[in-house]
Amino acid sequence: MNIYVCVGSSCHLKGSYDIIELMKEAIEKNELTEKVNLSAAFCLGKCTSGVTIKIEDEIICGVSANNFHEIFNKNVLK
Amino acid sequence: MNSLCTDIGYHSLNKHGEQLCGDHIEIVSQGENSIVMVLADGLGSGVKANILSTLTAKIISTMMANAMSIEDCVATIAATLPVCELRGIAYSTFTIIRVVDNKEAEIIQYDNPHVILLRDGKNIIFNETAMEIEGKKIYKSKVQICQDDTFIAMSDGAVHAGIGREMNLGWQRDDIIEFMQMIYDCEFTAKTLSTLLLSECNKLYGGEPNDDTTVCAIKIRQRNQMNLMIGPPADSTDVNKMMSLFFSKEGKHIVCGGTTSALAADFLGKNVVTEMTYRNPEIPPTATIEGVDLVTEGVITINKVLAYAQNYLKDNECYTDWSCMRDGASLISRLLFEEATDINFYVGKAINPAHQNPDLPINFSIKMRLVDELSDCLKKMGKRIKVSHF
Numbered sequence: 001m002n003i004y005v006c007v008g009s010s011c012h013l014k015g016s017y018d019i020i021e022l023m024k025e026a027i028e029k030n031e032l033t034e035k036v037n038l039s040a041a042f043c044l045g046k047c048t049s050g051v052t053i054k055i056e057d058e059i060i061c062g063v064s065a066n067n068f069h070e071i072f073n074k075n076v077l078k
Numbered sequence: 079m080n081s082l083c084t085d086i087g088y089h090s091l092n093k094h095g096e097q098l099c100g101d102h103i104e105i106v107s108q109g110e111n112s113i114v115m116v117l118a119d120g121l122g123s124g125v126k127a128n129i130l131s132t133l134t135a136k137i138i139s140t141m142m143a144n145a146m147s148i149e150d151c152v153a154t155i156a157a158t159l160p161v162c163e164l165r166g167i168a169y170s171t172f173t174i175i176r177v178v179d180n181k182e183a184e185i186i187q188y189d190n191p192h193v194i195l196l197r198d199g200k201n202i203i204f205n206e207t208a209m210e211i212e213g214k215k216i217y218k219s220k221v222q223i224c225q226d227d228t229f230i231a232m233s234d235g236a237v238h239a240g241i242g243r244e245m246n247l248g249w250q251r252d253d254i255i256e257f258m259q260m261i262y263d264c265e266f267t268a269k270t271l272s273t274l275l276l277s278e279c280n281k282l283y284g285g286e287p288n289d290d291t292t293v294c295a296i297k298i299r300q301r302n303q304m305n306l307m308i309g310p311p312a313d314s315t316d317v318n319k320m321m322s323l324f325f326s327k328e329g330k331h332i333v334c335g336g337t338t339s340a341l342a343a344d345f346l347g348k349n350v351v352t353e354m355t356y357r358n359p360e361i362p363p364t365a366t367i368e369g370v371d372l373v374t375e376g377v378i379t380i381n382k383v384l385a386y387a388q389n390y391l392k393d394n395e396c397y398t399d400w401s402c403m404r405d406g407a408s409l410i411s412r413l414l415f416e417e418a419t420d421i422n423f424y425v426g427k428a429i430n431p432a433h434q435n436p437d438l439p440i441n442f443s444i445k446m447r448l449v450d451e452l453s454d455c456l457k458k459m460g461k462r463i464k465v466s467h468f
Binding site: 005007008009012015016017020038039040041042043047 | 335336337339340350352353354356359362363365375376377378430
């Protein structure tokens, strides 16, 4: 599974750094390091509603520390 | 015109407790490849010394730049400087370095510690001819310049550093030569060399200099062109034109901005590979595109570069940050401040709708202002700047 976290200007300001850290943590905790390929991406084109992430081909906007675990459980763990 | 240029870096420490510096540096350029630098150290400290040294440096640099003889300059100073009530003399020492066509240096010295010349990082002793003008003993030298020759001029505050603290006799000129030979690195700019020497002096003074201390480094270096692109063009049909002009330029290429780097990668037929490591949580990670020397995010990174540039022109205190960190802003700073002498900016004026959000501290006018302010700073560093808008 490929996961991209946008680190473009807008998403950066809205907290990409924290999302990457949360993502790393969650992937490790769930023992998914072998299965998930986490990368950063320059602008995913959804600047107004960051932080934007892309899981496979699905773009998810408005990720924050508050809703991170909900999104992770729903889209990554399934 | 040759492919060399003169890189000058200088800075002063004020005597502890003084608001004004009694040393003064004045630089006048004569055409493209010739400059006159005057370092003057006024008698005493504070306001009086400041006036004496400013007058001296201004008068000499202006007269020398207009091809007047050193005899005339000295006579003018002797007739102009106000006489000190306390000591009954009008006095300011001076060091003049005039670089002609980046080929020859003429050095004239009066009572300052003698200029140090480093060639390939090693001290070179050059001939000095003594002469007497208006009762003052003045030393004159002519040096044929080689690439990367570095001249170091200083006020006596530099050689007095450490007196009564770390060392009984202070820091002698020979100690300074040894120190400079030890830290010398061909990649260092004049500003870096002068900052390193001055901070060593400050350390020896225990952070409280007993005298105004000034160091000026002049380095004759190879010109080096660099190109930086930021922002997509206002008219999207201009993308190819902007890219082909940018990539046809000689020298390294820096691309800033998410959309801009996607367009550049498209143009080159390569992929953008974004790094995931945040080297510095404040600055978005960099990326790589085959064929581009550096790829970074746009406004936030450039904003930091501007802050570093402004600091560089002041006391260069942030040098230790940007000179070794690996984040985008530090990498750009090293390329622009240290490596480049000629910089071409390619600025796209497209408006990113996402940045017009009032919640975000970035918008179009800020981006334009950043580039303007950054190019002003770089000009003050002595670089040749060309900005093209698309």
